[in-house]
Amino acid sequence: MRRSDNSPIQHNSGSNSRRRVPYILAMTLLSVAALAALMTTTHRAVVHGSSSAVDPGPRPLPANAGKFYSTLTANQNSITNRLTQIFTEVNFVAGGPLVKTVGLGPRFNSNSCSSCHAYPAVGGSSPPNNPLFSIYQLQGATNSMPYFVTTNGPVIVARFPYKSDLHTPDGGVHQMFTISNRTDAPGCTTMVQPDFDTARNTNNIIFRQTTPTYGTGLMELIQESDIVANMNSNLTLKQSLGISGHPNYSDDDGTITRFGWKAQNKSLEYFSGEAYSVEEGVSDEAFPSENDESIASCLPPFPVPPGTNKTKGVPDDRNDTGEAPKAPVNFPGDLLRFTLFMRFLAPPTPAASTQSTINGLAQFNAIGCNLCHNNSFTTPKSSIAALSNVQANLYSDLLVHHLGPGDADNVSQGNAGGDEFRTAPLWGIGQRYFFMHDGRTSDIVQAIEDHRSSSNGTYPDSEANQVINSFDALSPTNQQDLVNFLRSL
Amino acid sequence: MIPKETTEAKGNDMAFSNEKNPQAASNRRKWVKVVVPMAFLLAICTAATAYFPKSAKVNTTKAGALRQNVVVPGVTATDPGPRPLPATAGNFLPSLSGNEQQIEPSITTEFNRAHDVIVTSPTDGGLGPRFNGNSCVQCHAYPAPGGSSPPSNPLFSLYNANGATNTMPFFETSTGPVLEARFINVPGTTTPDGNVHQLFTIKGRTDAAGCGITQPDFTTASSQGNLALRQVSPTYGDGLIEVIRNVDIINNMNANLTRKSQLGITGHPVYAGNDGSIQRFGWKAQVRSTLLMAGNQMNVEMGVTNDIFPNEIDQTPGCVLNPVPETYTNYSPGILTEMFPGDAERTSYFIQWLAPPTPGPSSNSTKNGKTQFNNVGCVMCHTTSFKTPATSRPALGNITINLYSDLLVHHMGPGLADGLQQGGAGPDEFRTAPLWGIGQRLWFMHDGRTNDIVQAIEDHMSLGNSQYPASEANKAVTNFNNLNSTNQQDLVNFLRSL
Numbered sequence: 001m002r003r004s005d006n007s008p009i010q011h012n013s014g015s016n017s018r019r020r021v022p023y024i025l026a027m028t029l030l031s032v033a034a035l036a037a038l039m040t041t042t043h044r045a046v047v048h049g050s051s052s053a054v055d056p057g058p059r060p061l062p063a064n065a066g067k068f069y070s071t072l073t074a075n076q077n078s079i080t081n082r083l084t085q086i087f088t089e090v091n092f093v094a095g096g097p098l099v100k101t102v103g104l105g106p107r108f109n110s111n112s113c114s115s116c117h118a119y120p121a122v123g124g125s126s127p128p129n130n131p132l133f134s135i136y137q138l139q140g141a142t143n144s145m146p147y148f149v150t151t152n153g154p155v156i157v158a159r160f161p162y163k164s165d166l167h168t169p170d171g172g173v174h175q176m177f178t179i180s181n182r183t184d185a186p187g188c189t190t191m192v193q194p195d196f197d198t199a200r201n202t203n204n205i206i207f208r209q210t211t212p213t214y215g216t217g218l219m220e221l222i223q224e225s226d227i228v229a230n231m232n233s234n235l236t237l238k239q240s241l242g243i244s245g246h247p248n249y250s251d252d253d254g255t256i257t258r259f260g261w262k263a264q265n266k267s268l269e270y271f272s273g274e275a276y277s278v279e280e281g282v283s284d285e286a287f288p289s290e291n292d293e294s295i296a297s298c299l300p301p302f303p304v305p306p307g308t309n310k311t312k313g314v315p316d317d318r319n320d321t322g323e324a325p326k327a328p329v330n331f332p333g334d335l336l337r338f339t340l341f342m343r344f345l346a347p348p349t350p351a352a353s354t355q356s357t358i359n360g361l362a363q364f365n366a367i368g369c370n371l372c373h374n375n376s377f378t379t380p381k382s383s384i385a386a387l388s389n390v391q392a393n394l395y396s397d398l399l400v401h402h403l404g405p406g407d408a409d410n411v412s413q414g415n416a417g418g419d420e421f422r423t424a425p426l427w428g429i430g431q432r433y434f435f436m437h438d439g440r441t442s443d444i445v446q447a448i449e450d451h452r453s454s455s456n457g458t459y460p461d462s463e464a465n466q467v468i469n470s471f472d473a474l475s476p477t478n479q480q481d482l483v484n485f486l487r488s489l
Numbered sequence: 490m491i492p493k494e495t496t497e498a499k500g501n502d503m504a505f506s507n508e509k510n511p512q513a514a515s516n517r518r519k520w521v522k523v524v525v526p527m528a529f530l531l532a533i534c535t536a537a538t539a540y541f542p543k544s545a546k547v548n549t550t551k552a553g554a555l556r557q558n559v560v561v562p563g564v565t566a567t568d569p570g571p572r573p574l575p576a577t578a579g580n581f582l583p584s585l586s587g588n589e590q591q592i593e594p595s596i597t598t599e600f601n602r603a604h605d606v607i608v609t610s611p612t613d614g615g616l617g618p619r620f621n622g623n624s625c626v627q628c629h630a631y632p633a634p635g636g637s638s639p640p641s642n643p644l645f646s647l648y649n650a651n652g653a654t655n656t657m658p659f660f661e662t663s664t665g666p667v668l669e670a671r672f673i674n675v676p677g678t679t680t681p682d683g684n685v686h687q688l689f690t691i692k693g694r695t696d697a698a699g700c701g702i703t704q705p706d707f708t709t710a711s712s713q714g715n716l717a718l719r720q721v722s723p724t725y726g727d728g729l730i731e732v733i734r735n736v737d738i739i740n741n742m743n744a745n746l747t748r749k750s751q752l753g754i755t756g757h758p759v760y761a762g763n764d765g766s767i768q769r770f771g772w773k774a775q776v777r778s779t780l781l782m783a784g785n786q787m788n789v790e791m792g793v794t795n796d797i798f799p800n801e802i803d804q805t806p807g808c809v810l811n812p813v814p815e816t817y818t819n820y821s822p823g824i825l826t827e828m829f830p831g832d833a834e835r836t837s838y839f840i841q842w843l844a845p846p847t848p849g850p851s852s853n854s855t856k857n858g859k860t861q862f863n864n865v866g867c868v869m870c871h872t873t874s875f876k877t878p879a880t881s882r883p884a885l886g887n888i889t890i891n892l893y894s895d896l897l898v899h900h901m902g903p904g905l906a907d908g909l910q911q912g913g914a915g916p917d918e919f920r921t922a923p924l925w926g927i928g929q930r931l932w933f934m935h936d937g938r939t940n941d942i943v944q945a946i947e948d949h950m951s952l953g954n955s956q957y958p959a960s961e962a963n964k965a966v967t968n969f970n971n972l973n974s975t976n977q978q979d980l981v982n983f984l985r986s987l
Contacts (some may be wrong), residue, residue: 075820172765221813225804251775251912252785254684255800264762269797270781274763285780285837286797289766293736301879313879313886314732321827321838322586322883328829332818336830339796340818380804383611383812413762 050472053479055444056487058120059430065214065348066121069386072344076386079329083341086334088114088122091280092139093185094302094310100334102309103282103316105179106191106298107291109157110279111135113338116155116210120431123345125212126154128433132176139182146176146196148207154439156207157279160199161410161418171411173278174199175291179298188298206409208261209439212428213268215347216259217384218392219425220267222377224256227398230374241368241466245399248415248422258398261424261437262416272338276317284335288315343384347392348428351488360485363478367470372397372423372463395426395489404462406453409437419459430489444486561947564970566977568942569985571632572928578725578846579633584884585842592827593842599832600634600839601626604791605651606696608811612832615793615815618700618801618808619687621669622790623647625836628667628721632929635843637723638666640931644688654693658707660718661688666937668718669790672710673908673916683909685789686710691808700808717907719772720937723926724779727770728841728882729890730923731778733875735767738896741872752866752964756897756921759913769896772922772935773914779840784833787816795833841882845890846926849986858983861976865968870895870921870961893924893987902951902960905934917957928987942984 119127178191199205247256248263259265273286300311374397382388400420408419435447451464608614631639672682686705691697710716758767759774770776784797799814816832871893880886898918906917933945949962
């Protein structure tokens with residue numbers, strides 16, 4: 001179910017709506033009815049509310065992102081090629097061409113970072129053609145393609161909100177593929193893919209698409225005090241629009257987490273460690289366990305011929321303390337090197353502004369998009385000079401907000417509830433192909449409308465409702481200019 | 490104000506060990522008069538869940554409140570005390586590679602480095618603005634670097650160093666354990682907090698001119714029952730613990746279910762939200778790996794921002810005195826290979842390379858003690874050993890490690906509950922503390938409440954109340970209390986041999 005009610009919602013006093021019990025009851029009944037109707041369909045007709053704007057589509061290549069900062073030091077520059085190699089390397093189970101290209105699986109979504117972080121350049125998000133189709137049966141693997149992956153759709157990963165009892169929270173990623181029968185995983189033949197069809201039939205599957213990594217080095221350094229100060233600014237206006245939002249916090253050091261669709265990850269190194277293990281099955285220094293230990297023959301070491309590069313055991317990827325000294329950049333595990341790669345990637349460059357995009361930005365701010373999609377933060381002084389005191393035009397407040405039942409995925413992560421999502425940074429969306437956490441649309445006008453959803457018995461209204469109403473109420477020219485502005489980013 | 494724990498413990502040690510001491514007998518009679526009726530009431534209130542031990546008293550003490558040793562009729566064992574130095578821990582694994590042995594001194598330097606505020610290289614400085622200590626080794630000190638609290642509290646030589654104007658929080662004592670403080674709720678609210686609130690600030694330090702932040706109000710927090718204290722855990726053998734397979738932890742959890750059920754023992758893992766694997770480190774099993782622990786601790790305990798935790802915990806203007814992160818990957822030309830990663834990474838190597846403690850030689854007493862340990866059911870949580878799987882770190886693979894922990898969290902009753910929920914561990918749940926090395930440990934339990942290992946055993950027992958169920962250890966501890974004197978003492982001697 002995507003949205004229970006596509007009609008524009010007229011709230012004179014949005015902040016009071018949750019207390020109107022009869023209203024909620026009525027909406028709940030409507031929602032249930034709508035849910036029943038919608039559950040039988042996998043695709044929903046695109047309805048643009050009352051907007052007449054048209055998405056001009058992604059700006060064509062060349063890429064407006066993917067460059068390293070021009071301000072890197074000579075020594076930082078000298079390792080960027082190597083870092084790119086690491087980010088783009090294809091991992092094998094065992095027997096890869098290089099020592100550190102082993103450890104894939106036993107469960108995985110893909111075999112390299114850049115297969116999904118691909119567009120418009122290495123480090124980005126889903127490319128127009130789904131890369132998983134050239135990966136899932138590599139090396140003799142016998143995977144079938146899950147129903148939800150389409151050749152020209154986004155790369156999405158699956159999570160099950162609940163365990164098979166449909167009650168106990170799960171929320172974890174269930175990798176699409178296994179290494180069963182791959183020639184580089186001799187002996188592993190019996191690990192089966194998750195039962196995504198049953199999950200679909202029990203309405204127990206949600207999806208998340210790839211987020212781009214450009215400019216994330218700036219995002220991780222933004223000071224908590226600045227995030228909180230921004231949260232506490234324009235309170236009157238935010239309250240009148242029904243916008244609140246709050247940070248997600250790290251259980252470790254209590255600071256604000258920023259990465260991922262629910263702002264669940266603290267830093268690039270934390271994220272790298274998680275993604276390496278979760279997405280590729282390469283256990284690493286932060287998360288040293290294989291992601292499924294239930295079948296011994298699918299765990300390292302594998303019986304590959306002597307002399308073949310192989311994963312010797314956990315963690316699959318590690319630093320090189322055990323070996324003779326080599327170039328410093330080859331000493332740490334991949335997880336630190338992914339971190340450096342992302343940290344050095346500059347934010348996307350917006351297109352030249354036009355009369356239309358200048359007015360679009362004005363409309364964007366006037367109707368209140370910017371109250372969550374906060375135009376910019378400035379980084380504090382950093383020990384990495386290229387990231388020091390830089391204004392980052394990320395268009396995000398780095399907070400999580402209630403987005404209503406229409407977006408809710410029933411997965412709670414840290415302080416972010418089942419209906420809450422981090423304000424997605426908008427830099428680079430001019431060349432983005434797919435929108436929203438589950439990549440549900442490639443139409444940016446639809447993406448705007450998808451921010452709206454009214455409360456049901458479980459979740460309150462989307463905090464974006466009144467802003468979207470305001471968007472719909474704009475003149476056609478102003479609507480189109482706002483959309484053009486977004487596509488200029 | 491709180492009486493010093495050491496004094497308290499010592500007084501009761503005497504009462505505990507000397508049956509003929511009239512003062513002790515009198516104390517016990519007072520206890521019996523007060524505690525037995527109260528315990529009876531409690532038992533009635535919580536009859537559905539509480540197990541009522543027939544001979545032990547209830548410990549309902551909260552962190553920071555008056556503590557008195559439990560007096561248990563029939564318990565005659567005495568703690569022989571920590572085995573004397575030389576240290577039985579602190580060596581690196583003998584199987585480190587040649588290169589690892591070669592770079593080990595530079596890695597050790599990192600663990601030992603005292604941090605001042607101002608950063609002059611990617612490996613030094615960065616202290617504060619809030620902090621508990623200024624080096625790893627300061628608290629992870631005994632019986633050797635990597636360990637736990639030393640006999641003399643190192644914070645007393647730190648808190649006013651370099652002109653700092655800190656006062657010493659009331660719960661730190663010069664001969665007590667190093668304790669860090671967490672607040673249960675955000676002060677003045679009912680919003681759960683749970684974070685560490687660092688003891689000290691850099692205010693007044695000559696290298697921190699302009700920073701005026703003050704220390705947290707621990708006294709008020711204590712008076713409101715909002716303070717939870719935690720002591721230092723040793724790091725020996727953690728590189729082995731982190732690679733134990735999840736499936737082995739689960740299989741062990743599901744072993745001996747009948748016996749566990751008889752004893753009232755359950756327990757469960759705490760899972761990482763990130764990859765779904767089982768977390769193993771920290772008093773509530775809240776940390777997954779040595780790398781994440783190193784990064785976390787550098788920022789939380791010392792205030793040194795790093796590649797994993799790059800944001801200062803307090804950004805009050807005038808107190809952020811260094812570019813962030815303060816320790817970071819060193820891109821300098823010609824840098825030595827092992828100096829390339831930041832301190833979080835390199836500190837994790839140090840921890841990974843530390844070998845487990847070496848037990849003392851076994852004797853007839855310790856052999857029988859181990860048998861008793863198994864018989865009374867201690868071993869149902871303090872699992873004797875796990876075996877590491879094949880690992881890419883050659884020194885760590887396929888080793889049987891005698892850690893005496895199941896790496897699960899268990900309900901420990903109101904007596905130990907600290908009110909803090911961390912991840913999947915509830916406010917009354919704690920990870921089974923690994924027992925390797927306790928032969929030379931000076932302080933016991935999560936809050937270091939006792940230095941008497943017999944008392945530590947008794948502290949595992951606590952009746953349920955309306956808030957928390959009974960401790961899962963109650964029957965095992967009751968079984969211990971019911972052992973004859975020799976068997977009790979042998980069990981204690983076994984523990985002190987680890």
